[in-house]
Amino acid sequence: MASPPFESWLRPGPAGLYCAPGDFHIDPAGPVPRAIITHGHSDHARPGHAAVLATADTLAIMRLRLGELGQTQALAYGEPLTVKDVTVTLVPAGHILGSAQVVIDYQGQRAVISGDYKRHADPTCDPFELVPCDLFVTEATFGLPVYRHEPDMAEVQKLLASLRDFPERTHQVGVYGLGKCQRLIKLIRQAGYDRPIWLHGALRSMTDYYVARGLDLGAVPNAMDATDKLAGEIVLSPPSALGDRWSRRFADPLAGFASGWMRIRGRVRQRGVELPLIISDHCDWPELIRTVTETGAREVWVTHGREEALVHELSKRQITARALRLVGREDDSE
Ligand SMILES: [Zn+2]
Ligand SMILES: [Zn+2]
Incomplete structure (x- = not known):
């Protein structure tokens, strides 16, 4: 007997993906009775659900961002x-x-909703785990062949080389506050840099959370507490603070930005970025194709x-693919 179509039990709707036989939404766009949340970024983890199921870290991150959450249930990785x-x-x-992929087994069929994911090694989180499945739901933030991320260490070396070339300038690097910030600090440490890395106040609470969870990031003082103009030092800030009034306290600030979008010259220019660092927390194009293929979906x-x-590319490879066009997903937090 043919299996029922996936749409009979997993439906894209106005609030996002809804699993009818489990009666829950995944990363819904607005408040729902029961939500499963893949990770703490704001385009996935929204406020107002009556009940939330997620990993303990995602719940803790949501509380830091959103305050109290209502009814919660923490589920460890790999625990059905x-x-x-x-x-x-x-x-x-x-x-x-x-961050988690949501694996749903129903009547002998398996769907994997991957949320946001990447295959590059990341010292700040558990590595992506490949789960063979019948239906794979993937993001496509960097779903064009032009998007190819560089090896992370090569990008970090660019930053360190610039510090040597311009020791009189503060190197202010824009980073998203959850994930990218902590990963970049860790990568800089792995490259052997042991001076303090100064932080904008908006990056404090998430960075403290990562440290509390056991990630050694070295000295990460507040930039506001510096007693001089931090010439030749690294300062991390939200991207919005690049070229902003906040930057005027520094020594001829040199603007960097760590993001997968830095592959695109227009974005670099538009942001006034002198030092683009192509470091992403999403798959690039080859990783997307490889992952989808490896799941066997x-x-x-x-x-x-x-x-x-991506839909076009997969169709060429005889994989049935469709665009979901869920509302409210813009991965700026990349
Ligand atoms: Zn994300
Ligand atoms: Zn996302």
Whole structure:
């Protein structure tokens, strides 16, 4: 007997993906009775759900960002949980601390909703785990062939070389506050840099959380507490603070930005970035194709990003693919 279509039990709707036999949404766009959240970025973890199921780290990150959450249940990686008529398992997505793919088993079929994920090694979170499945739901933030991320260490070496070339200038690097900030600090440490790395206040609470969870980041003082203009030092800030009034306290600040978008010259110019660092917490194009292929899924649904290009590429490879066009997903937090 043919299996029922995936749409009969997993439906894209106005609030996001809804699993009917389990009666829950995954990363819903607005408040719902029961939500499973893949990770703490704001386009996935929204406020107002009556009940939330996620990893303990994602719940803690959500509390830091959103305050109290209502009813919560923490689920460890790899621990199957029966939810009404389905079995739910969370497995690492390799995106940020606590990030999970949601594996749903129903009547002999398996769907994997990967949330945001990457295959590059990341010292700040558990590595992506490949789960063979029938239906794979993938993001496509960097779903164009032009997007190819560089080896992270080569990008960090660019930063360190610039510090040697311009010791009289403060190197202010824009980073997203959850994930990228802590990963960049760790990469800089792994490159052997042991001076303090100064932080904008907006990066403090998440960085402290990562440290509390056991990540050694070395000295990360507040830039506001510096007694001089931090010439030749590294300062991390949200991207919005680049070239902003806040930067005027520093010595001829040199603007860097660590993001997968830095592959695109227009974005570099538009942001006034002198030192683009192509470091991303998402898959690049080859990683997207490789991952989808490796899951063995016979059907693939593509969410936020460049959906059409990936759908087209997969169709060429005889994989049934469709664009979901879920609302409210813009991966700026990349
Ligand atoms: Zn994300
Ligand atoms: Zn996202």
